[in-house]
Every structure is written in C-alpha cells, then in structure tokens.
Amino acid sequence: MAVMPSATWQQHALSTRPARLITRSQRALTIKASTGRRYNSDKVPPSTISSRHFYQNEALMRFAARPAQPVSLKQFAFYGRELTPEKILHSANFVRQELPTRMAHRIHDMQRLPYSIIRNPHMSHVYELYYHSFNAIRKFPIIRSLDDNNRFCDLVKDLLLRHTGVIPHVVMGIIESAELMEPAKLDRFAQSLLSSRISRRVLTEQHLTMTNSLLAGNVTNTGANIGQVFLQIDAADAVRQCADLAGRLVSAEHSHGKIPELVFEGDVDTKFAFIESHLKYLLGEILRNTFEAAATKTEGSGERPEPLLVTICDTPQHVVFRFSDQAGGLPPDIIPYLWSFAKGPRSLSRHRRLEQLPSFDAVVEEIEARSDASHKRLSSLSSLTSRPPGMFLGMGLPMSKVYAEFWGGKIAVKSMDGFGCDVYLHISKLGIESQFVEHTSI
Ligand SMILES: Nc1ncnc2c1ncn2[C@@H]1O[C@H](COP(=O)(O)OP(=O)(O)O)[C@@H](O)[C@H]1O
Numbered sequence: 378m379a380v381m382p383s384a385t386w387q388q389h390a391l392s393t394r395p396a397r398l399i400t401r402s403q404r405a406l407t408i409k410a411s412t413g414r415r416y417n418s419d420k421v422p423p424s425t426i427s428s429r430h431f432y433q434n435e436a437l438m439r440f441a442a443r444p445a446q447p448v449s450l451k452q453f454a455f456y457g458r459e460l461t462p463e464k465i466l467h468s469a470n471f472v473r474q475e476l477p478t479r480m481a482h483r484i485h486d487m488q489r490l491p492y493s494i495i496r497n498p499h500m501s502h503v504y505e506l507y508y509h510s511f512n513a514i515r516k517f518p519i520i521r522s523l524d525d526n527n528r529f530c531d532l533v534k535d536l537l538l539r540h541t542g543v544i545p546h547v548v549m550g551i552i553e554s555a556e557l558m559e560p561a562k563l564d565r566f567a568q569s570l571l572s573s574r575i576s577r578r579v580l581t582e583q584h585l586t587m588t589n590s591l592l593a594g595n596v597t598n599t600g601a602n603i604g605q606v607f608l609q610i611d612a613a614d615a616v617r618q619c620a621d622l623a624g625r626l627v628s629a630e631h632s633h634g635k636i637p638e639l640v641f642e643g644d645v646d647t648k649f650a651f652i653e654s655h656l657k658y659l660l661g662e663i664l665r666n667t668f669e670a671a672a673t674k675t676e677g678s679g680e681r682p683e684p685l686l687v688t689i690c691d692t693p694q695h696v697v698f699r700f701s702d703q704a705g706g707l708p709p710d711i712i713p714y715l716w717s718f719a720k721g722p723r724s725l726s727r728h729r730r731l732e733q734l735p736s737f738d739a740v741v742e743e744i745e746a747r748s749d750a751s752h753k754r755l756s757s758l759s760s761l762t763s764r765p766p767g768m769f770l771g772m773g774l775p776m777s778k779v780y781a782e783f784w785g786g787k788i789a790v791k792s793m794d795g796f797g798c799d800v801y802l803h804i805s806k807l808g809i810e811s812q813f814v815e816h817t818s819i
C-alpha cells in the first residue's frame with residue numbers, strides 16, 4: 378500500500394492490516410543498504426513497530442498525558458546535602474515515574490512523525506530502544522526498600538548503557554529524512570529528543586550518585602560537589618583546563634599550525650555552581666573550533682596566531698563567556714546551517730563520518746560506561762570532549778546549543794568574514810533558570 382510521506386505512523390497503522398511493517402532481517406538489510414555497514418542487530422529489542430502495537434498503546438498514552446515534573450539544579454543541591462534511606466527511596470520512586478513519563482512524551486513525538494521517517498532504519502532503531510526502556514521502567518514495582526533500590530539502580534544502569542549509541546542514530550536518521558519533512562521541524566524534533574535525553578540522564582545519574590554516597594556512608598555532604606553539581610566552579614580555571622585539552626588535541630592534528638595564547642579579562646575570579654561535565658563539554662567545543670581555525674590559518678606559515686581573548690562577565694543571573702578570535706571567521710556557506718543537525722552543505726560528510734565511526738557509540742558521551750560498567754558516573758562528557766582530532770562531525774555547535782539551552786543558557790556566534798569570530802556562552806546561574814521541563818516538539 379502506498380504511503381503518503383505526510384501520513385503519520387498512527388494514520389498508517391489505522392489503515393493497514395495488523396502485521397509487522399518491517400521485520401528484523403529486513404531492517405538489518407535496509408540498514409546495511411543505507412549505510413554500507415552491517416548493523417549489530419543483537420542489540421535491538423524485538424520490533425515493536427506494528428499496527429498491533431499501536432492498539433496496545435494505552436500505557437504509553439497514560440504516561441504521555443502526564444506532565445514532566447520540573448526539577449532544578451538548586452533542588453538537586455539541597456536534596457543531596459543530607460541523605461537518609463527515606464530520601465533515597467523517595468528519589469528512586471520519583472525517577473521511576475519521571476523516566477517513563479519523559480520517554481513517553483518523546484515516543485509520542487516519534488509516532489506523530491510522517492510514517493516514512495519512522496520507518497527509516499535509524500529512526501526505527503531509536504523508537505524501539507525507547508519503547509523497550511519505557512516498558513522496562515514502567516513495569517518496575519514500587520521501590521520500598523534499599524534492596525529494591527539496588528535492583529532498580531541495576532536496571533537503569535543497564536538502560537543507560539543500552540542507549541549509548543542513540544545520538545548518531547538520531548542524527549543519521551534525520552539527515553536521511555531531510556527531504557521528507559521541513560528541516561527546521563526535524564531539527565526541533567532532534568533538539569527535544571536530545572534535551573529530554575539530557576534530563577533523563579541527569580535525573581538518573583543524580584539518583585545513582587546519591588545511592589552510592591548513602592551506601593558508602595557519606596550521608597552529610599559538605600564537599601565541593603553534591604551529586605553532579607559542583608558548587609564552586611572557577612570560571613577561568615575551567616576555561617584553562619579545557620584549553621589545555623583542546624590545545625593538545627588540535628596540535629596533534631596540525632603539527633605545523635599554531636594554537637593561540639589565552640588572554641583573560643573581566644570578572645576573572647568568578648565562581649559558580651553548575652554541572653561540571655556539561656560546562657566543560659561546552660567550553661571544549663568552543664575552544665576546539667577556535668583552535669582548529671587558528672591552527673589551519675597558520676599551518677606551515679610559522680606565524681603566531683593572535684591571542685584568543687576570553688572575557689568573563691558575572692551578572693546576577695548569568696555567567697557570560699565571550700571568546701574573541703582572529704582566526705578568519707566562519708565559512709560563509711555554513712552560516713545559515715550552523716545550528717542544524719538536518720541540513721547544510723556538510724550534512725553528507727557528517728553522515729559519512731558517523732557511519733564510519735568504529736562503533737556507533739564512539740561519539741557519545743557515555744562511552745566511559747562501556748569500558749567500566751561499575752564506574753560511578755555513567756554519563757561523563759569527557760570522552761566526547763576528548764574525541765580524536767579530525768573527528769569533525771559538524772555537530773559541535775548544534776549539540777552545544779541543546780546543552781546550553783537545557784539549563785536556561787544560550788550560545789551565539791558572531792562572525793566577521795575574513796577576520797574572526799566572537800562566541801558568546803551564557804550560563805544560567807544555579808537555581809535561577811535551571812528548571813527543566815519538557816515540551817512537545819512537533
Ligand atoms: N571560531 C571559529 N572560527 C572559524 N570557524 C569556525 C569557528 N567556530 C566554528 N567554525 C566553523 O563552524 C563549523 C561547525 O562547527 P561545529 O558545529 O563545532 O562542527 P565541527 O567542528 O565538527 O565541524 C566548523 O567546522 C568551522 O568551519
């Protein structure tokens with residue numbers, strides 16, 4: 378039966394016989410055909426994309442109808458200060474409700490995409506992974522004891538691991554679908570999927586970290602961090618540390634290019650509370666870009682690049698970082714697409730690079746979890762920040778936008794063609810705008 382590209386999967390399900398729309402072997406073949414690589418279908422849960430599944434959707438709809446409960450960094454920080462078993466059980470049951478609710482919103486978004494998009498092998502993989510996790514968590518009984526909580530923690534850790542490869546699939550899926558739906562809508566879809574993913578991971582990790590603290594007997598937290606929230610991040614120091622790493626990575630790639638010196642000005646003593654891994658990811662992406670541009674510009678000339686001016690401004694609501702370089706500015710052809718996952722002159726090369734990754738999860742931030750499943754923090758961004766030089770996925774700025782906006786901040790780039798760029802990163806201070814709720818994307 379012919380399917381109009383604009384038909385949603387639900388409409389399609391209503392008009393077709395109850396049979397599997399795509400089998401596992403078909404899907405493996407389609408993935409191979411579309412990417413040139415065989416996809417490891419062992420990791421894929423059994424297909425849920427069928428018309429029958431559509432009629433069994435009541436549980437999903439029940440969860441999708443609930444609003445996500447907003448939570449802020451400030452709440453995290455206060456909640457984690459004094460830990461008791463009751464607090465841990467309360468947190469566990471909160472996570473037990475919040476994860477499937479937030480997942481249901483995104484699954485519902487996917488169901489409203491045109492059927493031809495959800496049928497894309499990458500998208501259907503993401504859909505099935507989400508559906509599987511949604512079911513696994515919603516079926517977990519109420520957590521009444523610390524033993525129950527330990528079992529719950531094992532489940533969510535396992536699910537975190539299973540979701541490690543989601544980002545490349547989402548991005549490849551939307552690039553392959555760019556002709557089937559307005560790219561701006563696809564971008565909104567990807568942004569809300571990724572933002573929701575951050576929220577779920579932050580909630581989960583916070584709970585896991587608190588559980589570990591309680592089990593280790595650290596019930597009163599007076600240290601530098603509460604869970605993932607670092608209370609006194611030194612803004613200039615964070616830039617320096619990220620610049621060291623970015624400098625090493627870019628120099629390794631451009632042995633004949635030069636990295637600029639950093640010159641600081643403004644409120645250089647600023648300290649603020651934030652999730653350190655998120656801040657370092659953002660700073661790392663910005664610094665890699667500017668170092669890359671400087672190293673490319675000076676490659677082989679022996680010339681020293683102009684210094685990178687880093688201005689820090691501490692306002693009542695935000696900490697603002699401005700990075701002013703003289704590395705030539707943005708290539709004009711990419712400016713209209715700088716923040717897009719779906720479209721742009723480089724989207725095909727992005728797709729090619731993603732499919733050439735040694736494994737689909739090599740790009741994502743949780744890779745650490747794979748090498749050490751017992752690692753306390755399952756979602757450090759460090760491996761993404763320190764990914765090999767030359768891995769230009771063209772997603773640094775679109776991903777940074779999602780992370781910055783997630784916490785009520787923003788990121789902007791102003792370019793002077795042939796001269797240089799100013800990149801502004803606004804970080805919302807703890808508790809002021811850091812509530813995270815979810816919105817429907819389509
Ligand atoms: N400070 C900068 N100076 C010059 N070009 C830049 C700068 N920042 C970003 N760019 C350009 O924007 C492109 C997109 O950046 P990004 O989204 O981080 O993806 P990637 O770095 O993987 O290509 C870069 O490839 C580069 O061409």
Ligand SMILES: [Mg+2]
Pocket residue numbers: 662665666773774
């Ligand atoms: Mg980049």
